[in-house]
Amino acid sequence: MIDEIQVENLALIREATLEPAQGLTVLTGETGAGKTALLSALKLLMGARADKDAVREGTDALSVSGRFYDSAEADELVATRRVAVDGRSRASLNGHMASVGELAQAVAPAIDLCGQHEHQQLMRTATHVRLLDSWAGDSVAVARAAYESAFVEAADAAAELARVRDASASSSAKLDEARFTLSRIDAVGPVEGEYEELVADLARVEHAEALASAANTAHVSLAGEEGALDALTTAAAALEGGARFDAKLKEFAASLREVGYVLEDVARETRDYRDRVEFDPDVLAEQQERMAALQGLLRAYGPRMEDVFVKRAEAADLVSLVDDAAERERVAQKALDAAETMLAQAADALTAARAEAAPRFAEAVTAHMVRLEMGSAELVCELQPLDRAQWTRTGPHAVEFLFRPGTGMQARPLARIASGGEVSRVMLAIKVVLGANDDVGTLVFDEVDAGVGGSTAVALAEVLVDLARTHQVIVVTHLAQVAVRGEAHYVVRKAEGEGGMPETDLHRLAEDERPAEIARMLSGDATEASLAHAREMLAGVNC
Numbered sequence: 001m002i003d004e005i006q007v008e009n010l011a012l013i014r015e016a017t018l019e020p021a022q023g024l025t026v027l028t029g030e031t032g033a034g035k036t037a038l039l040s041a042l043k044l045l046m047g048a049r050a051d052k053d054a055v056r057e058g059t060d061a062l063s064v065s066g067r068f069y070d071s072a073e074a075d076e077l078v079a080t081r082r083v084a085v086d087g088r089s090r091a092s093l094n095g096h097m098a099s100v101g102e103l104a105q106a107v108a109p110a111i112d113l114c115g116q117h118e119h120q121q122l123m124r125t126a127t128h129v130r131l132l133d134s135w136a137g138d139s140v141a142v143a144r145a146a147y148e149s150a151f152v153e154a155a156d157a158a159a160e161l162a163r164v165r166d167a168s169a170s171s172s173a174k175l176d177e178a179r180f181t182l183s184r185i186d187a188v189g190p191v192e193g194e195y196e197e198l199v200a201d202l203a204r205v206e207h208a209e210a211l212a213s214a215a216n217t218a219h220v221s222l223a224g225e226e227g228a229l230d231a232l233t234t235a236a237a238a239l240e241g242g243a244r245f246d247a248k249l250k251e252f253a254a255s256l257r258e259v260g261y262v263l264e265d266v267a268r269e270t271r272d273y274r275d276r277v278e279f280d281p282d283v284l285a286e287q288q289e290r291m292a293a294l295q296g297l298l299r300a301y302g303p304r305m306e307d308v309f310v311k312r313a314e315a316a317d318l319v320s321l322v323d324d325a326a327e328r329e330r331v332a333q334k335a336l337d338a339a340e341t342m343l344a345q346a347a348d349a350l351t352a353a354r355a356e357a358a359p360r361f362a363e364a365v366t367a368h369m370v371r372l373e374m375g376s377a378e379l380v381c382e383l384q385p386l387d388r389a390q391w392t393r394t395g396p397h398a399v400e401f402l403f404r405p406g407t408g409m410q411a412r413p414l415a416r417i418a419s420g421g422e423v424s425r426v427m428l429a430i431k432v433v434l435g436a437n438d439d440v441g442t443l444v445f446d447e448v449d450a451g452v453g454g455s456t457a458v459a460l461a462e463v464l465v466d467l468a469r470t471h472q473v474i475v476v477t478h479l480a481q482v483a484v485r486g487e488a489h490y491v492v493r494k495a496e497g498e499g500g501m502p503e504t505d506l507h508r509l510a511e512d513e514r515p516a517e518i519a520r521m522l523s524g525d526a527t528e529a530s531l532a533h534a535r536e537m538l539a540g541v542n543c
Contacts, residue, residue: 001110001441001472003067003076005045009056010064011037014497016506021487024468027476028483028517029492034504035476038492039113039446042066044081046111047104052087058501060085068107070441079107111442114427122401122414122427129354129399131430132381134437135364136357143346143353148393150339150346157336164332167321175322181315185301185308188293195294195305202287208279215274222267229267232260347396354399355383361433362401368429372463373456378404379426380411401426424448425460432463435470442472449479457481480521484514484537491517514538 005018012034018025027035040054041064055062061084068077080092081103091103098106122128133140204211222228239253294305301311321328358381365379380402388396402411403426414423424445431443445464452460461482467473468487477483489509497503509517518534519526 009059012504025488026486046108050083050089143350147346150343154339157339161332178315212277219270
């Protein structure tokens with residue numbers, strides 16, 4: 001949902017701020033005043049291609065910033081887009097640099113520009129199935145989940161069968177290499193953790209003499225004649241003798257006795273370590289030979305012993321695949337056949353669920369189209385079966401919305417035959433039907449009132465109000481009947497700026513300012529009659 005949009009130096013806009021209401025916001029103003037520029041600003045935040053010609057004359061760059069929030073998750077997003085006169089574009093998300101693609105991914109999914117074909121969902125048939133499924137709810141969701149699971153399992157089974165067949169068809173050179181790898185590694189027979197343990201053992205065996213000498217020197221220095229223990233005992237005894245005259249010396253003596261116990265333990269342990277050290281040339285030669293064999297594997301398949309084990313597993317798998325090719329292929333084919341059977345059943349269930357929901361959805365949308373006084377025009381929701389090779393995770397069929405302009409006329413794709421105003425009104429009807437199930441929170445209508453007047457204008461206003469109960473709705477309108485229903489009302493005017501340069505001014509109307517703008521929309525000028533009518537219309541909405 002849009003919290004605020006700030007625009008600087010875009011087309012005729014020098015500076016403008018839009019803070020739409022949570023419900024219905026209306027933008028009014030004379031033709032050519034700059035309402036389209038505001039929509040261009042929003043499109044820039046949605047990732048539209050930057051146009052350097054949009055930079056206001058006499059300035060270095062345009063800037064558009066928007067603050068968006070998700071009321072359900074209490075998340076806030078601040079997005080900024082800057083376009084310089086040389087065409088360079090920069091974007092940021094929450095103060096951090098971002099690509100235009102990241103900007104589009106963050107902002108565009110939550111906003112639908114209805115009436116602008118480059119962003120309109122109805123122009124992309126791929127979104128039709130999502131709209132139908134959102135409306136159908138659990139009646140389709142359960143079947144779709146089962147189908148998606150079965151589709152993934154079938155794809156995995158097909159990939160496994162292809163892998164088995166590719167392996168069995170491997171070239172003789174590749175197979176010979178795998179057999180050689182397996183034979184060489186198994187001839188050495190490395191064991192998990194063996195290499196690390198051998199590295200530590202060799203260090204001890206190869207330096208046994210140095211280790212024994214070090215331990216012996218430490219032992220003699222501690223426990224030999226005139227060693228550290230004798231000196232420590234002499235020092236402690238002297239202190240204990242002097243303690244007869246000063247008790248403080250007794251504390252020193254006690255500390256030395258404690259140290260003596262530690263030194264005695266170290267002396268004993270170094271002696272035992274020295275006695276255990278053995279040097280066996282045969283053991284050393286055996287361990288060095290083993291290390292050489294393991295290091296040979298590391299040079300060939302390393303650099304880590306884990307890599308050696310991986311290479312062995314891959315070679316063993318390939319050899320096994322070829323040696324047991326017929327059996328493996330039979331098992332893989334059986335698994336694929338079972339997965340395809342499950343997928344076919346899930347596909348039938350999903351088709352049945354959507355086939356049941358599609359006409360009800362189309363009927364509900366058409367009812368609102370009638371409410372919008374679109375005559376006998378209808379929405380048709382068509383399911384087109386696809387060949388098995390064309391199935392996707394979405395389903396085994398394509399879902400497309402068709403437009404029938406009148407009774408007895410052929411239904412054809414919306415993008416081909418419906419006008420911008422008609423498409424906008426169809427989208428409006430769909431959004432009302434979707435209600436809270438729609439995953440797009442903000443709707444912006446630009447052409448929804450094209451060619452509309454009289455009772456149709458009143459109906460259009462009522463439908464927009466209904467839609468604003470479940471969405472944030474922003475409408476650019478020329479209809480007073482729509483304008484009076486806005487929770488927030490902005491007027492766009494063209495004025496003379498600094499140096500006589502024209503600029504677009506965006507102003508949020510206070511309640512006492514609205515009658516004059518409504519009167520202008522009714523009669524082109526604020527006469528006493530049009531003002532009275534405007535106040536009457538506003539009062540009728542508020543009562």
